[in-house]
Amino acid sequence: MFKITDTVVKNNSFFLSFLTLLMIFSFNSGFSQEQSNWKLPDVELRDLKNNPVFGSEVANTEGPTIISFWATWCKPCIQELNNINDVYFDWQDETGVKLVAISIDDSRNVPKVAPLVNGKGWEYDVYIDANSDFRRALNVQTVPHTFLLDNGGNIVWQHNGYTPGEEEDLFEAVKKVANGESVK
Amino acid sequence: MRKLLFLLLPFLGSGPAMAQERKTLEIHGDFLIDAQTYQEDTAIGATDIPEQMAMNAYGNFNFTYGNFYGGLRFEAFMPPILGYDPRWEGFGIPYRYFGYNNDGLDITVGSFYEQYGSGMVNRSYWEWYLGYDTFYEGVRVRYKPVKGLMFKAMVGKQRFYWDFGEGLVRGIDAEIDMAEFFPGLRESGTGLNFGASFVSKFQEDQNPFLVYPENVGNGALRGTFSKNGFLLNAEYAYKVNDPSAINGNNYRPGQGLLVNAGYSKRGLGFNAGFKRWDNMDYRSERSATGFDLLINYNPAMAKQHTYRLATMYAYATNPNGEMAWQADLYYNFKRGSALGGKYGTLVTINWSQTYDIVRDSIQPPDFDTRKFYTSPFMQFGTPKWFEDFNIEINKKISRKTRIFLNYLYQERNNEVQPVTFNGTTETVYTNIGIVEVEYKFASKKVLRTEFQYLQTEQDFGDWCAILSEYTLAPHWYFSGLWEYNLGNPDTNNRDHYFSVYTGYRRGPTNIRLGYGRQRQGILCVGGVCRPVPASNGLILSIQSSF
Numbered sequence: 001m002f003k004i005t006d007t008v009v010k011n012n013s014f015f016l017s018f019l020t021l022l023m024i025f026s027f028n029s030g031f032s033q034e035q036s037n038w039k040l041p042d043v044e045l046r047d048l049k050n051n052p053v054f055g056s057e058v059a060n061t062e063g064p065t066i067i068s069f070w071a072t073w074c075k076p077c078i079q080e081l082n083n084i085n086d087v088y089f090d091w092q093d094e095t096g097v098k099l100v101a102i103s104i105d106d107s108r109n110v111p112k113v114a115p116l117v118n119g120k121g122w123e124y125d126v127y128i129d130a131n132s133d134f135r136r137a138l139n140v141q142t143v144p145h146t147f148l149l150d151n152g153g154n155i156v157w158q159h160n161g162y163t164p165g166e167e168e169d170l171f172e173a174v175k176k177v178a179n180g181e182s183v184k
Numbered sequence: 185m186r187k188l189l190f191l192l193l194p195f196l197g198s199g200p201a202m203a204q205e206r207k208t209l210e211i212h213g214d215f216l217i218d219a220q221t222y223q224e225d226t227a228i229g230a231t232d233i234p235e236q237m238a239m240n241a242y243g244n245f246n247f248t249y250g251n252f253y254g255g256l257r258f259e260a261f262m263p264p265i266l267g268y269d270p271r272w273e274g275f276g277i278p279y280r281y282f283g284y285n286n287d288g289l290d291i292t293v294g295s296f297y298e299q300y301g302s303g304m305v306n307r308s309y310w311e312w313y314l315g316y317d318t319f320y321e322g323v324r325v326r327y328k329p330v331k332g333l334m335f336k337a338m339v340g341k342q343r344f345y346w347d348f349g350e351g352l353v354r355g356i357d358a359e360i361d362m363a364e365f366f367p368g369l370r371e372s373g374t375g376l377n378f379g380a381s382f383v384s385k386f387q388e389d390q391n392p393f394l395v396y397p398e399n400v401g402n403g404a405l406r407g408t409f410s411k412n413g414f415l416l417n418a419e420y421a422y423k424v425n426d427p428s429a430i431n432g433n434n435y436r437p438g439q440g441l442l443v444n445a446g447y448s449k450r451g452l453g454f455n456a457g458f459k460r461w462d463n464m465d466y467r468s469e470r471s472a473t474g475f476d477l478l479i480n481y482n483p484a485m486a487k488q489h490t491y492r493l494a495t496m497y498a499y500a501t502n503p504n505g506e507m508a509w510q511a512d513l514y515y516n517f518k519r520g521s522a523l524g525g526k527y528g529t530l531v532t533i534n535w536s537q538t539y540d541i542v543r544d545s546i547q548p549p550d551f552d553t554r555k556f557y558t559s560p561f562m563q564f565g566t567p568k569w570f571e572d573f574n575i576e577i578n579k580k581i582s583r584k585t586r587i588f589l590n591y592l593y594q595e596r597n598n599e600v601q602p603v604t605f606n607g608t609t610e611t612v613y614t615n616i617g618i619v620e621v622e623y624k625f626a627s628k629k630v631l632r633t634e635f636q637y638l639q640t641e642q643d644f645g646d647w648c649a650i651l652s653e654y655t656l657a658p659h660w661y662f663s664g665l666w667e668y669n670l671g672n673p674d675t676n677n678r679d680h681y682f683s684v685y686t687g688y689r690r691g692p693t694n695i696r697l698g699y700g701r702q703r704q705g706i707l708c709v710g711g712v713c714r715p716v717p718a719s720n721g722l723i724l725s726i727q728s729s730f
Contacts, residue, residue, distance in 0.1 A: 037208045037210065038210050038212065039210075041248070041253075042285055042290075044326075044334075048415075049375040049408065049410040049415065050375075050377060050408040050410075050415075050417060051361050051363075051375065051377060052334060052359070052361070072488075073488040073489075073490055074490075075490060106303075106309075106481075106483070107299075107302035107303050107307075107442075107481065107483045108483035108484055108485075108488065109488060110302070111417065111444035111446060111455045111457055111512075112455060112512055114415060114446060114448050114453065114455075115446050115447075115448045115453025115454055115455045115512060115513075115514050116453055116514055117448075117453075118413070118448035118449055118450060118451075118452070118453045118514075119448060119451065119452060119453030119514025119515065119516060119530070119532075120514070120516065120530070121450045121451055121516065130299060130302075130303075131297055131298075131299035131303070131307065131309055132297075132309065132310070133297065136244075136297070136310070137246065138212075139212055139213055139214035139244055139246065139729040139730075140214075140729070141214055141216055141727050141729065142694075142727070145692070157691075158691060158692045158729070159691055159692065160689060160691070160692045160693070160694050160727070160729075161689045161694060163628070163630050163655040163657040163658075163661070164622075164624055164628075164630050164657075165624070165627045165628035165630070165657045166628070166657050166658055168627070168628075169658055
């Protein structure tokens with residue numbers, strides 16, 4: 001077993017050196033920490049009618065975007081989306097924010113997504129990431145996990161987990177982003 | 185030379201043609217560490233381990249630079265946490281990939297995950313908490329020539345712990361969205377798409393007694409129709425003869441059908457599903473069992489529960505045969521109505537049954553064709569593998585209080601994938617009641633308590649549990665869990681299980697520290713279950729992403 005492990009490590013030494021090089025180059029080429037240029041990955045998602053939609057197409061073009069990863073079996077996720085839904089129109093009025101809910105339910109639970117979303121009367125754009133491709137590309141480990149994108153579609157803030165009341169912190173960040181302020 | 189090329193790579197895309205948008209290298213990733221100490225605790229059957237502490241950990245790094253992307257994952261099981269397959273022991277970088285995505289063409293070399301349709305013929309995925317990872321190592325191409333048309337193709341070998349499976353897997357998939365080509369459909373609000381996929385695996389035949397098919401094909405057709413809140417989705421798959429360890433070298437072809445129909449509008453959602461699964465287990469090595477080298481996915485037709493006692497007798501899919509149906513209803517009683525009260529009431533009902541398929545055995549057994557049975561396509565067989573009826577009422581009582589009331593009835597057959605504590609194959613019949621109360625002291629101080637009771641005449645009898653969690657948002661949380669096997673027929677084994685946790689969350693970081701006794705149980709994710717042995721000790725988990 002260890003012999004196999006050793007080969008795997010050896011095979012990867014070139015990948016490691018490559019990454020290191022990339023990192024060095026990134027700093028040389030003036031990679032700046034201040035201004036995020038981190039976009040949503042161009043990964044295939046599904047809308048509630050099972051049509052493909054790409055990650056690069058889902059962000060708001062005229063204001064901030066909240067990307068909320070959730071699942072039908074995740075209670076805190078549903079609670080967060082419920083609580084935001086109650087104030088969603090006010091948030092939209094004030095900041096022009098759009099919430100995009102990404103369900104990581106796999107094909108066992110995908111059929112339950114649309115009935116649940118409509119049953120709850122959520123007003124969000126909902127997409128399904130049935131094999132977690134989008135989730136992996138954004139390094140989301142557990143749900144709920146929330147990202148905030150600025151008006152240019154750059155990811156500027158993220159947060160894992162939810163307890164009631166935390167949506168107020170999220171909204172504070174949304175307001176800052178809508179005004180072009182930093183949320184670091 | 186290879187290194188030199190990559191050295192130049194960051195400059196290749198930075199010519200004048202690309203100058204309008206500033207390209208930056210984005211490196212992101214995540215870490216996860218789970219560590220646990222083990223103490224002997226003979227009362228509950230918990231053992232210690234020679235290393236005293238076990239740890240599972242990984243770190244992911246992804247980068248993107250213009251149209252290029254890539255990444256790797258380091259993993260360490262030093263040693264694996266008890267309950268994970270011991271073959272995970274070790275460390276290394278099994279997962280690494282590079283890709284290029286431009287103008288509808290996406291090429292990945294190295295490690296990748298793939299799913300066609302609902303996964304009936306092809307789904308490789310990663311579920312860390314189950315120790316399940318079946319990524320392909322090879323090449324994948326996805327091409328979208330025009331909007332509404334998509335082609336995918338791949339060749340690869342599957343991950344097998346720290347090695348790769350022997351079998352070679354090849355797959356193609358095509359999908360068309362009719363509304364993009366027939367504007368009339370779009371104007372009438374009708375959605376219609378079709379897909380087709382074909383997967384073939386190759387493994388050399390070295391069996392001296394049987395003639396194994398070296399190439400085994402598995403194809404599927406699927407479609408989705410939607411209009412005015414109505415949605416119909418179906419997929420049918422057919423697999424040629426595929427003798428294996430799982431099906432006892434049966435040469436009968438496999439067939440699968442998955443149909444879901446739903447209707448939803450504001451305040452109401454409904455879905456009904458049907459599944460037939462006949463000899464559809466499909467792996468890249470004939471001898472593989474358990475979670476190993478699965479090419480396709482068999483989705484359980486049952487609700488995925490999260491309450492502690494509701495998962496005690498959870499369903500695990502039966503790879504050789506299932507006939508199942510399921511129905512879900514979501515209904516929201518409006519605020520102001522008699523049942524809705526001041527804030528509205530949400531009712532969720534789910535009911536599912538899974539049976540075996542009917543098998544009419546071929547008598548006398550035909551050892552030339554080795555097709556051991558015939559089966560009528562639309563008949564439910566015996567035994568019943570699983571039944572689950574559950575209802576949840578979710579109601580906000582006041583500005584500060586919300587309650588969830590749950591009742592569940594479950595029947596769990598234990599002939600094939602037993603989950604009983606006493607190891608018997610008897611069917612377990614359970615009634616479960618759960619009351620959850622959430623109370624908000626102040627805007628960010630929340631106390632949540634679950635009272636759970638499981639009643640059964642079988643196995644270890646009745647259980648009760650109380651889980652309480654106090655959260656001081658945004659950073660701290662404290663929780664305690666008490667489980668008590670009050671109905672154990674052996675009065676000396678009426679054990680108590682206590683555990684306490686505290687956690688700190690900040691942005692994408694979550695640190696959790698816990699101590700206590702954990703009962704033996706089953707951890708299920710997406711219909712795949714892993715036994716978790718009883719343990720006593722300290723638990724530390726750290727996760728973060730950037």
